[in-house]
Amino acid sequence: QVQLMESGGGSVQAGGSLRLSCAADASISSFNSMAWYRQAPGKQRELVAQVTLVGTTNYPDSVKGRFSVSRSNAENTVSLQMNSLKPEDTAVYFCNARRGTYDFWGQGTQVTVSS
Numbered sequence: 001q002v003q004l005m006e007s008g009g010g011s012v013q014a015g016g017s018l019r020l021s022c023a024a025d026a027s028i029s030s031f032n033s034m035a036w037y038r039q040a041p042g043k044q045r046e047l048v049a050q051v052t053l054v055g056t057t058n059y060p061d062s063v064k065g066r067f068s069v070s071r072s073n074a075e076n077t078v079s080l081q082m083n084s085l086k087p088e089d090t091a092v093y094f095c096n097a098r099r100g101t102y103d104f105w106g107q108g109t110q111v112t113v114s115s
Helices: none
Strands: 004-007 010-013 018-024 033-039 046-052 067-072 077-082 091-099 102-105 109-114
Touching: 004 091, 018 033, 018 091, 018 109, 033 067, 033 077, 046 067, 046 077
Parallel strands: 010 109
Antiparallel strands: 004 018, 018 077, 033 046, 033 091, 067 077, 091 102, 091 109
16 A cells, blocks of 8 residues: 655646656555556546656657656655646646556646646
8 A cells, every 4th residue: 555645736838847746655666667647627547657667668659758757766756857848738647656456546736738
């Protein structure tokens, strides 16, 4: 069991940057995947960035080259650096931890990008 808490959301103009952080209340070294998802109103939750235990990253084309994910097993944190933000990036962003078939989620943090 782990509790995840996101921070760093907010409002920004298009072209701006935000950095999201996810802090876990337990060690994340046993989680083979840490990820960020987002969900916009009326849309399904979608993956935006994933980092594995060995540091392999995965991004969808919609954010590739703009978003960068990192994890610190020593500090039990996962971060998402978001650059060149677009209005379509507006969503609630969720931190995810996966161990085998078990998923743990944070409460989410709102990101709003205005044009």
